[in-house]
Amino acid sequence: MERTALPGRLTWQLGDVVATQPETARTKSLTLSVPKWVGHLAGQHVDIRLTSDDGYQAERSYSIASPPEDGQQLILTIERLDDGEVSPYLTEELRVGDKLELRGPIGGYFVWEERLGGPLLLIAGGSGIVPLMAMIRHRRAVGSSIPARLLASFRTYEDIIYRDELEREAKAGMAVEVIHTLTRTQPPGWTGYSRRIDAELLREVAWPVEQHPLAYICGPTPFVETAATALLPLGYEPARIKTERFGPTGGPDGQHDT
């Protein structure tokens, strides 16, 4: 297993919100300028800490959506959970000119760099696409020719995060192949998949094992369990299936687990 140790101490620092961009009705991207950012790998996350005026604090983890090549600019894509404590603040209250306290990068396993090879099989459930988008953007930024395929599952067409960028990406040279499945409703003329992921769907989408693929799966726990379990009988090596899960119930609105 590849190891990328994080040197030194992760200190809290302030980032400036320099842009906000709604992605879907429930998700929003925040662009932060973080002057002392030490850099990250595609797939890592940050801890966010909110502090009220009486000293009460809440911390959560969120994936970084931007590639390392963006330098001191970080993009976080946050899904608003209605009963959440932190995500409604980040998606509805926070605005350009505000500051946000964070530390990172965190997590050295669910990461992709070109030297790790591929072909890449990226499997996203809902906002689990965020760290995978960092990998797609990184792949593009370094001009990698490693083949990459994204299978992303959303409820409806309107819920697809990064839809326009991925459409452009799919048309570019050395493109990422983008395959969507919509589990709840599909627009007229939809040609993608129309069901929850299952073993058969993955058999159709997954790279042949002879190509020694590298799989990254991120999403809610049942989604990740289904996807990871379905890759094993295809011959995928467990050590080349990297997973990150979040959810599943009630309170949590940190996006990320490690």
Next chain:
Amino acid sequence: MSEGFISRAFHGRRQPDDVAGRLPPGQYLERGFPVLSAGPTPHTPLERWDFSIGGIVKEPKRWTWQELLALPHETPTVDISCVTKWTKFDTHWEGVSVETLLQQVDYDPNVAHYVIAFSDGGYTTNLPLADVLGGKAWVAFNYEGQPLAPEHGGPARLLVPHLYFWKSAKWVRGLRLVERDAPGFWESLGYHNYGDPWKEQRYQGD
């Protein structure tokens, strides 16, 4: 460098005092049971499952599933805290204490200072020996009265509730006693070597 920073217009959702006092710093109360793992869930058939203690011991010891179940059980009720910031109160477990297992192993406590727990799937985590003795750690196979589900580490996981939950290795298959400490899986990836939630030892240097 961000001392004294206040998040504009953040009010938060305070917990009642009895809850807040039980939550380690930076944690929130979770009522579900999130799942965290780095790879696919392994499934080892019980007839092939065993638990072993090796390393610097006079003779390595191994228990089959049936032999483990035949040992005295304990039923700890504990709060658990994950480094990803959720804490769950009053979780009910059943298992065999690591102390009970170590009593059946001949080792020199003046030399064996640490244990490396190892799991199906290649996961490892390191702990001071003292942290798995004295009724502080178990090999747990039941959760809330049911066999521990595979995604939560079944058939058996380590349970070390006074440390962040990544130390409670899922799918645990044994312990290796060692003289010198060596980082396990997450400890090699930037997470804290010891992981005390009350000191918020999440990452290296905390």
